[in-house]
Each structure stands twice: as structure tokens, then as C-alpha cells.
Amino acid sequence: MNGLDYVVLFAVLLGIAGYGIWHTRHKRDLSTYVKGHGTARWVVIGLSVMATQASAITFLSTPGQGYTDGLGFVQNYFGAPFALILISVVFLPMYRRLGIHTVYEFLGQRFDGKTRLLGAVLFLVQRGLGAGITIYAPAIVLSTVMGWSLSWTIIGASLLVIVYTVSGGSEAVSLTQKYQMTIIMTGMVLAFIILVRKLPAGVGPSDALAMAGGFQKLKAINFSVDLRERYTFWSGLLGGMFLALSYFGADQSQVQRYISGASLRESRMGLMFNAVCKIPMQFGILLLGVFLFVFYQFEAPPVFFNTVAWQQQITSTNGPALQALEATYEARHDDVRRSVTEWLQARRTGDVSGAARALEAAASSRAKAEAVRTDVKAVLKQGAPGMSTNDADYVFITFILRQLPHGLIGLLVAAFLAAALQSKAAELSALGATTTVDFYRHVVRQDAGDDHHVLATRCFTALWGLVAMSFALFASMSENLIQAVNIVGSIFYGVALGLVLVAFFARRVQGTAVFCAGLAAQALVFILFSVLSISYLWYNVIGCTACVLLSVVLQAAIDATSRPRLRA
Numbered sequence: 001m002n003g004l005d006y007v008v009l010f011a012v013l014l015g016i017a018g019y020g021i022w023h024t025r026h027k028r029d030l031s032t033y034v035k036g037h038g039t040a041r042w043v044v045i046g047l048s049v050m051a052t053q054a055s056a057i058t059f060l061s062t063p064g065q066g067y068t069d070g071l072g073f074v075q076n077y078f079g080a081p082f083a084l085i086l087i088s089v090v091f092l093p094m095y096r097r098l099g100i101h102t103v104y105e106f107l108g109q110r111f112d113g114k115t116r117l118l119g120a121v122l123f124l125v126q127r128g129l130g131a132g133i134t135i136y137a138p139a140i141v142l143s144t145v146m147g148w149s150l151s152w153t154i155i156g157a158s159l160l161v162i163v164y165t166v167s168g169g170s171e172a173v174s175l176t177q178k179y180q181m182t183i184i185m186t187g188m189v190l191a192f193i194i195l196v197r198k199l200p201a202g203v204g205p206s207d208a209l210a211m212a213g214g215f216q217k218l219k220a221i222n223f224s225v226d227l228r229e230r231y232t233f234w235s236g237l238l239g240g241m242f243l244a245l246s247y248f249g250a251d252q253s254q255v256q257r258y259i260s261g262a263s264l265r266e267s268r269m270g271l272m273f274n275a276v277c278k279i280p281m282q283f284g285i286l287l288l289g290v291f292l293f294v295f296y297q298f299e300a301p302p303v304f305f306n307t308v309a310w311q312q313q314i315t316s317t318n319g320p321a322l323q324a325l326e327a328t329y330e331a332r333h334d335d336v337r338r339s340v341t342e343w344l345q346a347r348r349t350g351d352v353s354g355a356a357r358a359l360e361a362a363a364s365s366r367a368k369a370e371a372v373r374t375d376v377k378a379v380l381k382q383g384a385p386g387m388s389t390n391d392a393d394y395v396f397i398t399f400i401l402r403q404l405p406h407g408l409i410g411l412l413v414a415a416f417l418a419a420a421l422q423s424k425a426a427e428l429s430a431l432g433a434t435t436t437v438d439f440y441r442h443v444v445r446q447d448a449g450d451d452h453h454v455l456a457t458r459c460f461t462a463l464w465g466l467v468a469m470s471f472a473l474f475a476s477m478s479e480n481l482i483q484a485v486n487i488v489g490s491i492f493y494g495v496a497l498g499l500v501l502v503a504f505f506a507r508r509v510q511g512t513a514v515f516c517a518g519l520a521a522q523a524l525v526f527i528l529f530s531v532l533s534i535s536y537l538w539y540n541v542i543g544c545t546a547c548v549l550l551s552v553v554l555q556a557a558i559d560a561t562s563r564p565r566l567r568a
Contacts, residue, residue: 042270045260046269049254050274054419060397063286066286066292070220070293072222073282079242080274104120112512118499123430123434127431128468131465138157192284202344212293227534231535246494295399300330305391305395313379321379322376329372428465436457486537493543497540498544501547514555517546
């Protein structure tokens with residue numbers, strides 16, 4: 001990055017953050033601080049909901065997912081439109097009619113205090129952990145771009161977002177997210193256009209797609225019924241629907257966004273905006289990763305995309321072994337490039353059999369190159385046992401730094417950080433609000449006024465920011481980041497959704513039954529997650545189903561034991 005990049009970076013970030021803080025100063029009542037003024041139009045709601053979910057991880061990690069595995073990850077979102085329709089019809093009218101601050105207030109009104117606390121605890125634990133992961137993502141960007149210590153970068157990014165969120169509250173989050181999303185989408189579109197233009201002369205989009213298909217990168221749908229397959233049509237449709245129902249219907253960070261609408265119609269249209277746009281957006285970001293894969297069949301990629309970790313070890317005792325592997329990898333990649341060039345020439349001349357042979361040779365050479373990368377990761381792991389050798393999260397940022405013009409580099413880095421600000425601010429705002437409304441106000445200070453509770457919300461927001469920062473500092477991310485977020489959510493979301501569904505549809509079930517059922521269902525999910533090797537999406541279905549069924553059974557048992565027995 002040069003001076004122009006830094007000017008763009010700081011102008012974008014400070015301008016947006018300053019605008020939000022200035023326009024939301026002097027907020028003193030709890031309802032406005034937590035929910036905003038309740039005047040948001042559907043465009044603001046739609047962008048705010050999308051921005052809360054689309055964190056820096058989405059734009060940093062998803063292209064790497066497309067690069068390594070192709071389009072299959074898009075199946076994860078197949079159930080989202082159905083979930084959003086159900087939420088618009090059932091959940092949203094109830095939430096607005098009750099005038100609640102949090103989802104868990106609804107559980108308390110429907111059942112009792114302990115059930116409200118259970119729902120709040122499930123949210124606080126999983127969202128607190130998830131917040132740590134989404135702090136980790138922009139820290140990777142900054143540490144890679146600027147050569148900073150990863151730990152100090154995490155601390156700096158965390159403190160920035162804590163100050164921003166504590167100052168502005170929920171309204172500042174919603175107010176700035178539309179501008180942040182504009183910056184993000186502009187940067188991603190420009191990166192896509194430049195990527196296509198940087199393909200070799202004569203290689204158009206149709207050639208790139210044909211090549212990606214030959215390498216099995218365009219397989220977007222997998223109809224396998226094997227539960228061990230991570231992404232299938234069925235796990236995405238059913239498990240993804242339960243994940244989306246849980247996230248949009250039982251996660252305060254999302255509910256807080258759409259209950260602030262000026263009317264029921266505005267809130268519904270905001271949700272429908274996401275139902276229509278979510279899958280195309282994710283598909284487009286994955287397709288960007290697929291085009292990156294094609295680009296790097298012609299352009300020599302680094303043998304390991306985390307260049308900072310590579311440079312640290314290339315000067316160590318493992319340096320000679322890594323250099324030898326790097327030379328071997330370059331030779332294998334030369335074979336790939338030669339084969340894909342032959343494939344392209346055969347395709348242009350209509351030589352079908354020649355194109356097939358060339359593509360087969362390219363696939364064979366690429367498999368050999370990937371075997372060398374596996375050896376490289378083993379050597380790196382040997383030199384630094386605690387490091388993650390999953391470098392998919394560094395693919396896109398490597399392309400940005402090496403291939404994009406200055407100014408646009410600063411814009412893309414600003415886009416990543418804007419995404420981190422918008423999602424993190426929403427998460428921390430929801431964590432602080434839930435802690436105050438569902439714990440502090442009900443258990444500690446029931447008689448305090450709004451000024452006191454707003455101050456408490458600010459303090460709890462800052463505290464959760466520190467907790468998330470600590471998790472990011474000490475956690476080791478072995479998974480691709482976008483997957484790690486969904487895994488953490490899937491462990492807790494199913495049970496949280498089960499509590500809400502019982503509240504809506506099982507009118508005879510009371511607090512004790514659903515509380516015990518929720519605890520048992522969550523314990524079941526923990527046990528199954530530790531012993532089974534199934535797609536994590538299925539845990540949303542398992543947790544929700546177990547909670548609902550156990551609630552009904554336990555209530556029936558309680559009713560049976562409480563009935564007076566007839567004497568003979």
C-alpha cells in the first residue's frame with residue numbers, strides 16, 4: 001500500500017464512522033438506543049439486515065472458498081428465502097405487536113423468567129464467540145497488508161469497533177450500514193471487472209467458465225444424501241433453512257435490525273429484499289473465487305498464500321526445504337500452464353479430443369502441484385506447530401495486493417474494514433442490549449431509569465467487545481473463516497429456534513417443560529457434535545427438533561402427573 005491507499009482507507013472509514021456518531025449523539029432513552037427511532041424505510045432495513053450478516057469474513061473468506069472448492073458452498077443458502085418468508089409472516093408481526101426490545105423478552109412474556117434467561121444465554125455465548133471470529137478476519141487483512149503483529153492488529157481493530165458501537169448505539173449501526181454496503185459492493189464489482197480483464201489475451205468469460213467446469217469448480221448442486229457431505233442440496237435446503245430461521249428469527253443482532261421499521265410493510269419488504277438478493281450475492285462472491293482459480297492457472301500463484309507466515313519461516317532452519325519445495329511447485333505449475341494453454345488452443349480450433357487430453361493433463365499436473373502444497377504445509381506446521389495451514393482466507397487479499405492498482409487497493413481494504421465495522425457493531429450492540437434488557441434490568445436494577453440503563457448498555461457493549469477480542473487473540477482458526485462462523489452458529493442456533501417455535505405454535509407448553517427441553521436438546525447437540533462426522537448444517541435441524549419434541553413430551557408428562565387420580 002502507498003500513500004494514496006492510506007488516504008482512501010482512512011477517508012472512507014473515518015468519514016462513515018464520524019457521520020454515524022455525529023448524527024446519533026445525545027441518545028439517552030433505552031428504546032431509541034437499542035432499537036432506533038422506528039422510522040427506518042425498507043431499503044435501509046434491507047441493507048442493514050444484509051450488512052449485519054455480510055461481515056468482513058463474507059468478502060474476505062468466501063472468494064477463497066470458491067477458489068478451493070468451487071460453487072458448492074452456495075447450497076448453504078438455499079433455505080434462506082423460505083426462512084425469511086416464514087419470519088415475515090409469523091415472527092415479525094408478533095415482535096412488532098408486543099413492542100419488545102429483544103427476542104428473549106418475548107420468551108419471558110410467553111413462558112417465564114428462566115426461559116428468557118436460557119434464550120439470552122444461548123445467544124450471548126454463540127454470538128460472543130462468533131464476534132471473536134469476525135474480529136479475527138479483518139485483523140488478518142491488516143496484518144497481511146501492513147506487516148503488523150496479528151495480536152496487536154486484533155486489539156486495534158477491536159478497540160476501534162468498541163468505541164464506534166458504544167458511542168452510537170443501534171441507530172448509528174443502521175444509519176451507516178447503507179453507506180458501508182455501497183462501498184463494499186463497489187469495491188467487489190471493480191475487483192471482479194479487473195480480474196476478468198487480467199485474464200490472458202483471448203481468454204474470455206466463456207473460456208474461463210469452461211476451464212473452471214473442467215476442473216470441477218462449477219458444480220453448484222450436489223444431490224447426495226450422505227450426511228457426511230458438508231454441502232449438499234438437502235443439507236442446504238433443510239439445514240440451511242433452519243440456520244436462517246434461527247439467525248434471522250432468534251438472533252438479536254438481526255431482529256434488532258428489522259423491528260425498527262417504520263411499519264410492518266417496511267420491515268417485511270426489507271426482509272424480502274434479502275430473500276431475493278442473498279443467494280445471488282453469495283453466488284457472485286463465490287464466482288469471483290472461481291475466476292481467481294482460473295487466473296492462477298495462467299499466473300503463477302504463491303506456493304502458500306499466507307505470505308507473512310511464509311517469509312517468517314523461509315529464513316528459519318526450514319528455509320532450504322521450503323525453497324526446494326517452492327522450486328518443485330513452480331515446475332509443476334509450469335506444466336499446468338502449458339496444458340491449459342494447449343487446451344485453449346484446441347478449444348479455439350474445435351479439436352474436441354485434443355482439448356479433452358489437454359484438460360486431463362492439466363488436472364493431473366495440478367494434482368501434483370497440490371501434493372507439493374500439502375508437503376509445504378507439513379513443513380510449515382513442523383516449524384510452527386500452532387499455526388493454521390489453511391491459507392484459503394489469504395487468496396483474495398493476495399490478488400488485491402499484487403494485481404490491483406493503488407487507490408483501489410485502499411478502497412478494497414476499506415471495504416473489508418467497513419464490513420467488519422458494520423457486522424461487529426450490530427453484534428456488540430445486540431450483546432449489550434440483551435445483557436441489559438434480559439439480565440441487568442430484570443435481575444439487578446429493576447427500578448432504575450432509562451439514563452442508567454443506557455449507561456449499563458454502553459458498559460456491557462464494551463465488555464462484550466473485550467470478550468470477543470480475547471477469544472480472537474487466543475483461538476486457533478483451523479477452519480476457513482466463513483465456515484467457522486456457521487459451525488459456531490449451528491451448534492447453538494437450533495435450540496434457540498426451538499424455544500421460539502414452541503412459543504409460537506405449542507400453546508399448551510409452559511415454561512418448565514420448554515426450559516428443561518432446551519437444556520436437554522443443547523446437551524444432545526454438544527454430544528453429537530463431538531462424536532459424529534456429519535455436516536454441521538444438520539445440527540440446526542437436530543437441536544430445533546429435539547427442543548420442540550421434548551417440550552411437548554415433558555409438558556404431557558407434567559400434565560399427567562398433576563391430574564388428580566380417581567379413587568376406585
